[in-house]
Amino acid sequence: MATEDTIHQYNLSIFESYLKDVRTGTTSSMVSLAFLLVISIESVDRGMLAIWFALIFITAAVKFFSYRFFDPNFDAQSLARFEGVHHLIQAFSGIAWGSSCFFLLKSGDLNGNESLVLNILCVLVAYSAVVMSASSTGMLTFVTPIIASMLIYFATDLTHYHWWFVATLLLAGASAIFGKTNKKHVLSQVESQLLNKRYIDELNRVKASVQRANLDLVKKNEALVIAQERLRMLATNDELTQVFNRRHAMTYLEKVFAELSRRPDDFVVVLADIDHFKSINDRYGHPAGDLVLRGFSKMLKEQLRQVDTVARFGGEEFLIMLPKTRELEVKAIIQRLCDAVAAQPYKLQGQSVKVTSSFGLASYQVGDTIEKLIERADQALYHAKKSGRNTVKTYYEADMAAYIAAV
Numbered sequence: 050m051a052t053e054d055t056i057h058q059y060n061l062s063i064f065e066s067y068l069k070d071v072r073t074g075t076t077s078s079m080v081s082l083a084f085l086l087v088i089s090i091e092s093v094d095r096g097m098l099a100i101w102f103a104l105i106f107i108t109a110a111v112k113f114f115s116y117r118f119f120d121p122n123f124d125a126q127s128l129a130r131f132e133g134v135h136h137l138i139q140a141f142s143g144i145a146w147g148s149s150c151f152f153l154l155k156s157g158d159l160n161g162n163e164s165l166v167l168n169i170l171c172v173l174v175a176y177s178a179v180v181m182s183a184s185s186t187g188m189l190t191f192v193t194p195i196i197a198s199m200l201i202y203f204a205t206d207l208t209h210y211h212w213w214f215v216a217t218l219l220l221a222g223a224s225a226i227f228g229k230t231n232k233k234h235v236l237s238q239v240e241s242q243l244l245n246k247r248y249i250d251e252l253n254r255v256k257a258s259v260q261r262a263n264l265d266l267v268k269k270n271e272a273l274v275i276a277q278e279r280l281r282m283l284a285t286n287d288e289l290t291q292v293f294n295r296r297h298a299m300t301y302l303e304k305v306f307a308e309l310s311r312r313p314d315d316f317v318v319v320l321a322d323i324d325h326f327k328s329i330n331d332r333y334g335h336p337a338g339d340l341v342l343r344g345f346s347k348m349l350k351e352q353l354r355q356v357d358t359v360a361r362f363g364g365e366e367f368l369i370m371l372p373k374t375r376e377l378e379v380k381a382i383i384q385r386l387c388d389a390v391a392a393q394p395y396k397l398q399g400q401s402v403k404v405t406s407s408f409g410l411a412s413y414q415v416g417d418t419i420e421k422l423i424e425r426a427d428q429a430l431y432h433a434k435k436s437g438r439n440t441v442k443t444y445y446e447a448d449m450a451a452y453i454a455a456v
Contacts, residue, residue: 075113078146081169082106089153089166101145101152108142139190146170146191147198154202170195287361289339290346298360298368302419305372309413316413317379318422319369320430321349324405324438326365333397341395341404348393352386368423376412376443383408383441391439405439409447 082105089098115135123131153166203214285297293301302318309316323329323345330338342365349359349367362368371379387408394401409430411422425444432447433440 072113075109078109082109085149085153085166085169093153097152101148104145104148105142108138108145112138112142136190140194143191143194144198147195150198150202170199287346290342290361292346292350292367293358293360295360295362295368298358298362298370299419301358301360301370305370306417306419313413313415315373315375317371317374317376318411318413318426319371319379319383320362320409320423320426321367321369322407322430322434323365324407324434329397329402329404333402337395337397340397344393344395345390345404345406348390349386352389353382368426376410376445379410380441380443383410387439387441407433407438408441409433409444410441411444 082102086098086102112135115138118131120127149166149170200214207214285293287294305316308314323341326338326341329341342361345365346359346361346367349369353359353369354371356372358370360368360370369383371382374382387406391403391405394403396402407430409426409428409432411425411429413422429442429444429447432450433442436442
């Protein structure tokens with residue numbers, strides 16, 4: 050069952066289609082007006098002709114431009130008011146055209162021009178009945194005054210106009226039949242357009258819904274990717290310093306050792322420790338200590354090569370892993386790093402504080418385990434601290450110092 054809104058939309062579409070046809074018909078009727086003016090200018094009083102022309106032209110112009118005031122979004126009351134005004138204009142236009150019989154014809158004088166005038170009026174009636182058939186009321190308010198005027202005029206002199214009287218009656222009947230037939234065609238077209246519009250609107254609604262769902266899905270996927278990346282970072286990176294954590298370092302070393310067991314190569318690990326870090330925390334507070342840790346890790350990443358790997362191994366201790374590099378080269382790299390750290394003071398509680406670091410190196414040896422290699426690097430670091438800190442020591446140097454001390 051059709052809803053009130055559907056019926057209203059149907060009525061709007063019908064009337065809009067009718068108004069477009071009225072504009073077309075009005076344009077065509079202006080051609081007829083010009084032709085009638087030309088053939089009547091010599092036989093009709095100029096003053097009467099001017100009045101007749103003005104009546105038709107003004108009503109036609111008002112009717113033509115009334116379409117501009119039609120709003121496809123009219124509510125039911127607004128549409129009813131607009132239709133009422135338009136039909137009134139149509140009636141005046143029909144009366145103006147019907148007056149042609151009284152302005153342009155001379156009773157009983159059926160010369161060539163007057164027959165032409167009557168033929169034009171008949172064609173205008175038939176044409177209007179078909180063109181304006183979308184609205185029965187609109188068509189009738191225009192055509193009825195014309196036919197009535199013709200019948201009244203012919204009835205005053207049936208001796209001369211009896212055939213025209215009969216022809217006009219037949220024209221009225223034929224116009225009604227053709228108008229009704231064409232209206233069905235017009236209404237069918239409008240119904241198809243409305244149905245297509247409903248399908249298109251529904252399709253657009255579904256399309257918009259799918260697009261919104263896709264957009265939501267994209268956003269959720271992006272959020273999921275970000276969350277997964279965040280989890281990955283938390284699993285492999287130290288949150289404070291943004292270098293790798295101990296877990297990732299051990300996983301990396303397992304892969305390296307698996308490769309070294311098949312193809313031995315140069316590989317050096319370095320344990321780095323910030324000197325007197327506990328006193329920095331005690332004196333300036335843990336936020337200051339965090340600042341030093343972030344600054345130190347940043348310097349490690351900046352000073353080392355892309356192939357090298359840095360991880361926070363615990364507290365203020367960092368593990369540096371340098372593949373395919375001999376110990377002597379590594380010591381030179383780490384010494385530059387040690388000097389750079391010492392040359393970069395930190396601003397802690399408004400004070401410029403110098404921070405130094407100590408480094409212990411150990412090289413991979415065939416048959417090593419991860420624990421043995423890190424233990425040797427730790428012994429080298431211990432020797433560096435024992436040697437006064439702010440220095441770089443190798444396991445060989447630590448081992449020699451231990452040997453000398455024992456002797």
